[in-house]
Each structure stands twice: as structure tokens, then as C-alpha cells.
Amino acid sequence: MRIIRVALLGFGNAGKAFGELLIKNEQxxxxxxxxxxxxxxxxxxxxxxxxDEEGINLRKVIDDLTETGRFSKDTKGLCNMTTKEVIQExxxxxxxxxxxxxxxxxxxxxxxxxMAMKRKKHVITANKGPLAHEGKYLKALSKSQxxxxxxxxxxxxxxxIFNLVEETLPFCKIxxxxxxxxxxxxxxxxxxxxxxxxDEAMTEGRKRGFVEADPSLDxxxxxxxxxxxxxxxxxxxxxxxxxxxxxTGIGNVTAEDIAAASNEGKVIxxxxxxxxxxxxxVGIVEPVSIPLKDAxxxxxxxxxxxxxxxxxxxxxxxxxxxxxxxxxxxxxxxDLIRLIKKTQ
Ligand SMILES: NC(=O)c1ccc[n+]([C@@H]2O[C@H](COP(=O)([O-])OP(=O)(O)OC[C@H]3O[C@@H](n4cnc5c(N)ncnc54)[C@H](OP(=O)(O)O)[C@@H]3O)[C@@H](O)[C@H]2O)c1
Numbered sequence: 001m002r003i004i005r006v007a008l009l010g011f012g013n014a015g016k017a018f019g020e021l022l023i024k025n026e027q028x029x030x031x032x033x034x035x036x037x038x039x040x041x042x043x044x045x046x047x048x049x050x051x052d053e054e055g056i057n058l059r060k061v062i063d064d065l066t067e068t069g070r071f072s073k074d075t076k077g078l079c080n081m082t083t084k085e086v087i088q089e090x091x092x093x094x095x096x097x098x099x100x101x102x103x104x105x106x107x108x109x110x111x112x113x114x115m116a117m118k119r120k121k122h123v124i125t126a127n128k129g130p131l132a133h134e135g136k137y138l139k140a141l142s143k144s145q146x147x148x149x150x151x152x153x154x155x156x157x158x159x160x161i162f163n164l165v166e167e168t169l170p171f172c173k174i175x176x177x178x179x180x181x182x183x184x185x186x187x188x189x190x191x192x193x194x195x196x197x198x199d200e201a202m203t204e205g206r207k208r209g210f211v212e213a214d215p216s217l218d219x220x221x222x223x224x225x226x227x228x229x230x231x232x233x234x235x236x237x238x239x240x241x242x243x244x245x246x247x248t249g250i251g252n253v254t255a256e257d258i259a260a261a262s263n264e265g266k267v268i269x270x271x272x273x274x275x276x277x278x279x280x281x282v283g284i285v286e287p288v289s290i291p292l293k294d295a296x297x298x299x300x301x302x303x304x305x306x307x308x309x310x311x312x313x314x315x316x317x318x319x320x321x322x323x324x325x326x327x328x329x330x331x332x333x334x335d336l337i338r339l340i341k342k343t344q
Contacts, residue, residue: 007041010099017329052077106133126153135233153331176309184218245283
């Protein structure tokens with residue numbers, strides 16, 4: 001049986017959801033893929049690291065974290081190695097980068113990924129920052145290092161976009177991308193259309209867990225811009241950063257704007273668009289009034305949508321309906337399965 005060693009760089013909500021799937025599917029992976037996954041490294045920002053070449057007991061680690069927020073002191077392999085030490089020194093085949101996003105630099109995840117790739121380790125990430133800043137470079141580096149690099153979870157959790165293009169749209173050139181990619185703004189605009197003020201919509205969103213304590217990255221369009229850049233840099237081979245594009249958030253959208261749109265049979269959505277103009281890549285994130293009969297008008301709550309305009313297959317549109325954390329875990333898990341199959 002093939003053994004694949006995995007190092008988890010970051011182990012928060014996404015990591016735990018992925019870990020649950022790994023535990024649940026352990027037997028099936030053995031039977032169907034003849035593979036045993038050994039998690040040999042887990043590293044966090046403030047809770048220390050665990051290194052165990054024989055395989056970390058993921059069930060215990062998840063339970064301890066859930067119950068106490070910490071690794072229990074009796075955890076085998078518990079140590080104070082830094083993330084960089086783990087990347088450089090641990091024994092693993094695949095690094096899974098799931099540290100928090102820095103939308104303005106992509107760091108430290110970008111450096112983590114480059115370090116792992118330079119050691120010729122396969123990489124999976126759910127963090128869109130590195131792709132939004134250096135997606136083209138990372139794709140080229142993974143190719144030159146002859147390793148696999150998958151990142152399905154970065155834009156729409158486990159909903160296939162990158163994998164769909166790479167596996168099922170051969171020879172297609174992606175000419176344009178559009179979508180509704182940020183769920184917080186989608187939720188707030190929808191609540192405002194129902195008659196709530198901006199502040200009331202934000203309060204409701206916080207109550208229901210859609211709105212972060214600091215929502216500015218969503219409201220100002222940074223999160224949407226980073227997702228658009230991740231898509232453009234990989235699928236259209238552009239070399240842009242979130243700071244390079246035209247970005248208008250929803251902070252200035254008023255109840256009057258929404259009522260005026262409604263009177264015309266329209267609804268306001270934060271729309272992302274990427275295309276080439278005169279040979280140059282252009283990215284736009286801005287609130288747009290769209291007709292109620294447009295399919296995008298029905299994208300509600302935490303759902304999102306992406307349309308890929310291709311030369312050979314026309315326009316392909318993919319919708320993700322009301323994702324939960326399990327779909328984030330599945331995105332990482334599906335990348336791992338793809339990696340196993342690609343390296344058989
Ligand atoms: N949650 C989702 O639904 C979702 C969906 C798609 C994509 N993503 C992406 O997935 C990534 C992880 O999200 P999450 O929700 O799991 O975040 P999270 O719950 O905040 O967990 C982040 C983890 O990274 C650790 N960490 C922080 N800095 C680190 C460092 N320098 N080195 C190693 N570990 C470090 C944290 O440890 P401490 O807690 O000890 O600091 C924690 O274990 C993010 O980039 C996010 O954008 C998340």
C-alpha cells in the first residue's frame with residue numbers, strides 16, 4: 001500500500017473539516033486507491049506544532065482542539081517547531097497550506113508554498129492570497145519542480161472551477177470571467193433590498209455568522225478582488241494583484257439606490273469581471289444593477305456564482321448553493337484525491 005505523508009500548515013476551521021473527511025474516508029481510500037494517508041505534521045500560529053513520522057492521531061487532535069482550544073500536553077510529538085522549520089525539516093510528501101489570508105500581500109502563505117515547492121513537495125492550498133498575488137509564478141514553479149499544485153478551495157470551496165477547467169475543458173481559452181464571489185456583500189445587499197438599513201443588515205449578518213467582526217475586507221470589495229485575481233491569474237494567466245484592479249465596495253450603496261433599482265425591475269449585486277481590453281488584462285469589482293430575470297439576481301445568501309466565457313465551449317456557469325464548512329473541507333479533500341490519482 002502506498003503511504004502519503006501530509007503536513008498541515010494551519011489547523012483551524014478548514015483544517016478540522018478536512019481532517020474529519022480524512023478520518024471518515026480512511027478505509028475507502030485504502031480499498032479504492034490503495035493509499036494510506038499519514039498526517040506527519042500539524043503546525044499552528046499560536047498553539048505549537050505536532051510532528052510524528054508514524055502518523056498523528058487526528059481524531060484526538062481535533063477533539064482536543066474542539067474541547068479546549070489547545071493540543072493536550074500528552075499529545076505525542078507536540079513541539080515548538082516554527083512553520084518554516086516544519087516546512088524545511090519535516091518528513092512529508094504534501095504540504096496543505098491553510099493559514100489565514102492576508103489579502104494585501106498573500107503572506108506568510110506565499111512564502112510557505114514557495115519553500116515547500118522548492119523542496120519538491122506537492123502543495124494544496126485553500127488560501128487565495130498566494131494565487132491572488134503570484135498565481136502565475138506559483139503555477140510555473142510547480143511545473144518546473146515537477147510537483148502537483150492544487151487550490152480548488154480558494155474561490156468557491158469544493159465547487160469545481162479550476163479542476164473543471166483543467167480536467168474537462170481541454171483546449172478552451174478562458175476569455176472572460178464574471179461572478180458574484182463575496183457572500184457577505186451579497187447577504188447585506190439582499191437584506192437591504194428587503195427594507196433593512198445597512199447597519200441592520202450588518203447586525204443580522206453578524207448574528208447569523210456571515211459577517212466578520214471586521215467586515216471591511218468584504219464590504220470594500222477586497223475579498224472579491226482577491227478571488228477574481230486568483231481566477232484570472234490561474235485561468236487567464238494574468239499577473240495582477242488585488243491592488244491593481246478597479247474596486248468599488250458596497251459601503252456607498254444606499255437604500256435609495258436599491259429602491260431605484262427595484263423600481264426598474266432590477267437588483268444590486270457586487271459583480272466581479274475580468275477580461276482583456278486592447279490586449280491588457282482588466283479586473284473590475286463593483287456594485288451593478290442587474291435585471292431580476294438575470295440568473296445572477298437569484299444568487300442569494302451565502303451562495304455564489306462564476307461564469308467562464310470560453311472560445312470553444314461558450315459560457316459555462318457554476319453556482320455554489322449555501323456552502324457550509326464541510327464544503328471547504330471537501331475542496332481540500334478532493335484536491336488530495338486528485339493529487340493521489342495524478343501521482344499514481
Ligand atoms: N473557513 C472557510 O470556510 C474557508 C473557505 C475557503 C477558504 N478558506 C481559507 O482557508 C484558510 C484557513 O481558513 P480557516 O477558516 O481554517 O481559518 P482559521 O480557523 O482562522 O485557522 C487558521 C489556522 O492557521 C493557523 N496559523 C495562523 N498563522 C499561522 C502561521 N504563520 N503558521 C502556521 N499556522 C498558522 C492558526 O493557528 P492559531 O489559531 O494558533 O493562530 C489556525 O490553526 C484561509 O486562508 C481561508 O481564507 C477558508
